[in-house]
Amino acid sequence: MNRLQRALDALVERVDTPAPIVLVDVMQANIDRMQGFADQHNLEVRPHVKTHKCVEIARRQVEAGAVGITAGNVGEAEVFAAAGFDDIFLAYPIWPAGTKGARIRRLAQSTRLRVGVDNVAAIEALADAMGDEPDRLKVVIEVDCGARRSGAPPELAGDLALAAHKRGLAPVGVFTYPGHGSSGPDARERAAQDQEDALTTAVRSLAGVGVTARVVSAGSTPTIEFSTSGVITEIRPGEYVFCDLNNTRLGACTDDQIALFVAATVVSDWVPDQVILDVGTKALGREGSPERGYGGVAGTKAVLAKLNEYHGFLPLPAGEFRPGVGTLVPVVPNHVCPVVLGFEELIVTDSTGTSLQRWPVDARGFLN
Amino acid sequence: MNRLQRALDALVERVDTPAPIVLVDVMQANIDRMQGFADQHNLEVRPHVKTHKCVEIARRQVEAGAVGITAGNVGEAEVFAAAGFDDIFLAYPIWPAGTKGARIRRLAQSTRLRVGVDNVAAIEALADAMGDEPDRLKVVIEVDCGARRSGAPPELAGDLALAAHKRGLAPVGVFTYPGHGSSGPDARERAAQDQEDALTTAVRSLAGVGVTARVVSAGSTPTIEFSTSGVITEIRPGEYVFCDLNNTRLGACTDDQIALFVAATVVSDWVPDQVILDVGTKALGREGSPERGYGGVAGTKAVLAKLNEYHGFLPLPAGEFRPGVGTLVPVVPNHVCPVVLGFEELIVTDSTGTSLQRWPVDARGFLN
Numbered sequence: 001m002n003r004l005q006r007a008l009d010a011l012v013e014r015v016d017t018p019a020p021i022v023l024v025d026v027m028q029a030n031i032d033r034m035q036g037f038a039d040q041h042n043l044e045v046r047p048h049v050k051t052h053k054c055v056e057i058a059r060r061q062v063e064a065g066a067v068g069i070t071a072g073n074v075g076e077a078e079v080f081a082a083a084g085f086d087d088i089f090l091a092y093p094i095w096p097a098g099t100k101g102a103r104i105r106r107l108a109q110s111t112r113l114r115v116g117v118d119n120v121a122a123i124e125a126l127a128d129a130m131g132d133e134p135d136r137l138k139v140v141i142e143v144d145c146g147a148r149r150s151g152a153p154p155e156l157a158g159d160l161a162l163a164a165h166k167r168g169l170a171p172v173g174v175f176t177y178p179g180h181g182s183s184g185p186d187a188r189e190r191a192a193q194d195q196e197d198a199l200t201t202a203v204r205s206l207a208g209v210g211v212t213a214r215v216v217s218a219g220s221t222p223t224i225e226f227s228t229s230g231v232i233t234e235i236r237p238g239e240y241v242f243c244d245l246n247n248t249r250l251g252a253c254t255d256d257q258i259a260l261f262v263a264a265t266v267v268s269d270w271v272p273d274q275v276i277l278d279v280g281t282k283a284l285g286r287e288g289s290p291e292r293g294y295g296g297v298a299g300t301k302a303v304l305a306k307l308n309e310y311h312g313f314l315p316l317p318a319g320e321f322r323p324g325v326g327t328l329v330p331v332v333p334n335h336v337c338p339v340v341l342g343f344e345e346l347i348v349t350d351s352t353g354t355s356l357q358r359w360p361v362d363a364r365g366f367l368n
Numbered sequence: 369m370n371r372l373q374r375a376l377d378a379l380v381e382r383v384d385t386p387a388p389i390v391l392v393d394v395m396q397a398n399i400d401r402m403q404g405f406a407d408q409h410n411l412e413v414r415p416h417v418k419t420h421k422c423v424e425i426a427r428r429q430v431e432a433g434a435v436g437i438t439a440g441n442v443g444e445a446e447v448f449a450a451a452g453f454d455d456i457f458l459a460y461p462i463w464p465a466g467t468k469g470a471r472i473r474r475l476a477q478s479t480r481l482r483v484g485v486d487n488v489a490a491i492e493a494l495a496d497a498m499g500d501e502p503d504r505l506k507v508v509i510e511v512d513c514g515a516r517r518s519g520a521p522p523e524l525a526g527d528l529a530l531a532a533h534k535r536g537l538a539p540v541g542v543f544t545y546p547g548h549g550s551s552g553p554d555a556r557e558r559a560a561q562d563q564e565d566a567l568t569t570a571v572r573s574l575a576g577v578g579v580t581a582r583v584v585s586a587g588s589t590p591t592i593e594f595s596t597s598g599v600i601t602e603i604r605p606g607e608y609v610f611c612d613l614n615n616t617r618l619g620a621c622t623d624d625q626i627a628l629f630v631a632a633t634v635v636s637d638w639v640p641d642q643v644i645l646d647v648g649t650k651a652l653g654r655e656g657s658p659e660r661g662y663g664g665v666a667g668t669k670a671v672l673a674k675l676n677e678y679h680g681f682l683p684l685p686a687g688e689f690r691p692g693v694g695t696l697v698p699v700v701p702n703h704v705c706p707v708v709l710g711f712e713e714l715i716v717t718d719s720t721g722t723s724l725q726r727w728p729v730d731a732r733g734f735l736n
Binding site (some may be wrong): 012013014015016017018019050072073074092093094095097098099100103119121122125143144148149150151152153179216265266267268269270271274276278281282283285286287308309310311313324325327328337338341342343344361364365366367368 | 380381382383384385386387418440441442444449460461462463465466467470471486487490493510512516517519520521547608633634635636637638639644646649650651653654655676677678679681692693694696705706709710711712729732733734735736
């Protein structure tokens with residue numbers, strides 16, 4: 001990953017740290033590789049925008065062949081709809097209280113909107129919110145495949161589809177999230193198998209009430225490699241666009257595919273064999289553990305041992321990496337998705353560091 | 369903390385979740401109490417804005433008697449300077465690379481700006497950045513008091529003050545941060561004592577080179593109660609304005625002083641004795657541990673056991689708290705500071721829930 005350090009060196013004096021740096025050539029290769037894999041296996045790609053929250057990146061994903069986007073909340077969906085995205089899956093068991101019912105109705109009027117549901121009460125509330133045009137809203141039944149998060153038992157998916165149908169909503173299929181595939185390298189294939197089993201059961205359950213599952217939608221960057229058996233119609237990866245240390249540890253990406261790092265500066269070096277970087281939880285999130293650390297310096301064995309809000313504690317491993325005060329270093333996040341929370345824009349360059357653009361994080365701050 | 373649930377119940381249908389809710393009466397009492405304590409002990413209050421990043425709240429802190437504000441990076445300082453705050457302490461060992469040197473010079477021209485320094489290289493770089501008007505920039509020497517983060521050894525503070533003076537900068541005092549006072553209830557008083565010892569040594573070190581420490585600046589919400597012995601001239605608390613579960617556990621605030629919670633909705637309840645809330649790491653940060661949990665529901669024993677980005681896993685303790693899908697619940701963060709990262713605005717009400725204002729998180733997204 002010295003490539004990251006080289007790109008950063010070329011940006012010296014042009015970026016103020018901390019700053020998220022995107023290598024656009026690496027990112028584009030990630031997008032194209034995922035699309036190629038999906039095409040080969042007859043899967044549609046519907047990337048999750050939570051990872052980047054950036055219209056320009058979603059545009060590139062769609063240009064490469066994505067059928068639409070996945071959003072995690074109504075605000076994200078609105079930002080991307082306003083930017084012209086007209087095929088949006090809100091893959092979340094939305095509860096349409098407050099102004100959300102009216103917002104969902106407006107979105108369903110202007111885009112092809114699908115929302116997730118996993119219970120009858122939400123179906124009723126969504127139908128109420130849609131007034132005299134419930135059929136404008138496509139719903140996808142969420143089932144659980146072992147993550148024990150949201151999602152109905154797969155064998156009950158048909159009951160929910162029927163409840164939606166009875167209220168005039170348009171049930172179009174099923175989805176799940178194999179979150180338990182991120183617990184370790186061994187967990188990926190097993191979680192993908194659980195996912196396939198759950199979706200197969202759910203599709204049969206829909207068929208049992210006379211509903212065809214046109215959409216059979218699966219996560220996620222760590223499990224996609226094992227999600228090719230045929231029942232799945234679309235995948236919703238997010239992290240693949242940038243990759244991160246969690247995914248390299250899982251074997252779901254390689255060092256060469258890391259397309260985002262946070263540029264940091266050494267600001268203090270009084271404690272022996274430790275330096276302080278100007279990246280803390282507000283730039284990286286507190287993603288990690290004392291054992292695994294909270295992010296690493298590319299091209300070195302150095303790992304952040306502790307974070308405060310604006311300070312990263314970096315013990316220096318024995319060896320030649322002894323950065324002095326004022327040195328710029330590239331920090332690779334454990335988990336890339338929280339990085340876009342804290343920044344107005346992404347600094348976009350390439351592996352040579354010669355170009356420099358700034359792309360806004362359009363959906364930052366939209367969490368409900 | 370059923371007060372929080374009552375305020376939330378009064379807001380139903382007026383807020384979309386997740387959303388940060390501020391009880392302005394409780395917050396104002398926190399501001400007034402801290403100011404009263406400081407007045408009683410001849411301390412100046414210079415609140416850290418990282419906790420709220422909100423101009424309206426900083427205005428109330430100054431109206432109550434704060435002498436100025438503390439910022440954690442140049443961007444925060446710029447936002448508050450633009451809003452009219454003219455006495456700003458950038459309590460961070462700034463390295464003025466990129467455009468930061470020019471930005472600091474501009475700030476020093478328009479406000480009474482102090483910045484932290486803990487090494488000679490940064491002093492040289494700051495003096496270079498100030499061009500022909502180095503004396504416009506006040507510097508405060510950071511010393512370590514046991515947190516082993518940034519800060520020079522206290523006995524070397526004089527050397528740094530002298531280096532600053534030689535380059536024409538204006539050394540005005542010393543500061544430190546007793547971060548090790550947050551490790552447990554017993555640590556607070558000890559860390560406060562360490563802080564006092566370090567600051568006393570640093571003041572003497574400055575006197576040894578003929579520099580008077582007009583500013584002797586101390587952290588932080590957990591240690592302030594024990595920071596009254598006389599050497600300290602100002603305190604820089606941040607979290608006291610809202611309080612949080614970490615501070616209640618430390619004994620640094622009480623349940624009644626919690627002035628911010630995140631309104632959440634139960635969105636799924638398929639797993640027995642567990643519900644899923646629509647708050648995850650993007651609303652709360654991953655602040656906590658599997659043992660301590662990641663935030664709690666006010667007025668109950670329920671604690672979030674796990675977070676994904678948009679999902680909070682809430683095991684339900686035995687008893688009467690069985691919220692169904694669609695129920696609004698008030699989630700109190702472990703650590704309140706990351707909450708402002710993800711939101712455009714704070715929803716401001718009072719303990720009765722009758723008023724409702726929206727205050728922008730002005731410095732959100734400004735991290736460098």
